[in-house]
Amino acid sequence: GExxxxxxxxxxxxxxxxxIINCAYSNSASDYFIWYKQESGKGPQFIIDIRSNMDKRxxxxxxxxxxxxxxxxxxxxxxTQPGDSAVYFCAExxxxxxxxxxxxxxxxxxxx
Amino acid sequence: xxxxSQSPSNKVTEKGKDVELRCDPISGHTALYWYxxxxxxxxxxxxxxxxxxxxxxxxxxxDRFSAERTGESVSTLTIQRTxxxxxxxxxxxSSPTPGxxxxxxxxxxxxxx
Numbered sequence: 001g002e003x004x005x006x007x008x009x010x011x012x013x014x015x016x017x018x019x020i021i022n023c024a025y026s027n028s029a030s031d032y033f034i035w036y037k038q039e040s041g042k043g044p045q046f047i048i049d050i051r052s053n054m055d056k057r058x059x060x061x062x063x064x065x066x067x068x069x070x071x072x073x074x075x076x077x078x079x080t081q082p083g084d085s086a087v088y089f090c091a092e093x094x095x096x097x098x099x100x101x102x103x104x105x106x107x108x109x110x111x112x
Numbered sequence: 113x114x115x116x117s118q119s120p121s122n123k124v125t126e127k128g129k130d131v132e133l134r135c136d137p138i139s140g141h142t143a144l145y146w147y148x149x150x151x152x153x154x155x156x157x158x159x160x161x162x163x164x165x166x167x168x169x170x171x172x173x174x175d176r177f178s179a180e181r182t183g184e185s186v187s188t189l190t191i192q193r194t195x196x197x198x199x200x201x202x203x204x205x206s207s208p209t210p211g212x213x214x215x216x217x218x219x220x221x222x223x224x225x
Contacts, residue, residue: 034213043116043203043216044155089154098162099145099212102155 002026012109019077023090030072031090035064035075038087045087046073057073060086076110114138118204119127124223125194133189133220139208141220144187145214146179147203155203161187194224 013019025033031052036044050057050064050073057064063076073090087107091100117136125131135145146158157171161181172178176194181187191198201221205214 032211035141036216041218043218044214046213046217049213091155093211098143099160100214101157101170102147104154111150 009104010107010109012111014083015080015110015112018082019075019080019084019089019090019108019110020074021077021108023073023075023103024084025071025090025092027074027092027094028068029095032093033064033066034091035062035072036089036091036102037084038089038105040086043099044089080108080110082110082112084108101106116204116206116215118202118217118220119217120220121218122221122223124225126215127196127224128193130190130192131189131194131222132221133202133204135187135206135217136210137185137187137204140184140217141208141215142184143207143210143212144181144184145207146189146204147185147189147205148173149189151200158189158202160210167189170205173211186217193223199224200221 034049035043035047038044039046048059048062048064050066061078065074087105089102089105091102094101117133142163147155149155151212159179160168176192179189201219203214203216203219207214
């Protein structure tokens with residue numbers, strides 16, 4: 001099956017700094033990617049998505065970058081806040097596009 | 113409802129017992145998914161329902177696992193003869209159409225003792 005992995009399992013940042021979370025995906029046929037945020041005891045929550053015809057997409061304080069050449073995805077969080085502390089997952093839609101494949105996740109801790 | 117609802121939120125069961133987990137998707141969402149999340153790990157796909165089509169069961173880890181869905185409503189995931197390695201959070205998600213970002217429920221935390 002598809003393999004979606006993350007370079008860093010944990011990340012600690014100071015409040016107010018920018019955070020960058022990276023993700024490598026394996027299926028070059030994937031054309032839709034999503035970042036999810038999962039807080040303790042809750043289900044994953046959609047943050048931002050990007051299609052393969054784009055290389056950058058911005059939301060509120062978040063930016064997703066897609067590099068199809070090296071099959072790399074990143075999530076940038078500007079002015080990180082304590083409420084951003086969570087596990088972040090990237091997901092790709094793989095072959096067929098009807099379901100998503102998730103990586104292990106990166107645990108982000110924001111230090112006040 | 114406003115979101116995906118799962119019940120129970122927590123379940124402790126003895127090894128060898130059967131358990132049934134329930135998922136109520138968002139009304140009108142045709143696609144429904146079950147995932148398993150072991151402690152500290154990512155989400156493992158289990159099964160996918162789309163409308164009245166045959167479900168994609170390719171992620172079910174063994175024949176002890178089964179799931180049903182009635183039309184485009186409630187789904188139940190059944191685990192027979194539970195084993196300790198079945199301990200995990202079982203997450204349900206739904207989407208209005210396949211391939212669009214999911215809305216997840218809060219999950220059922222299953223502990224097999």
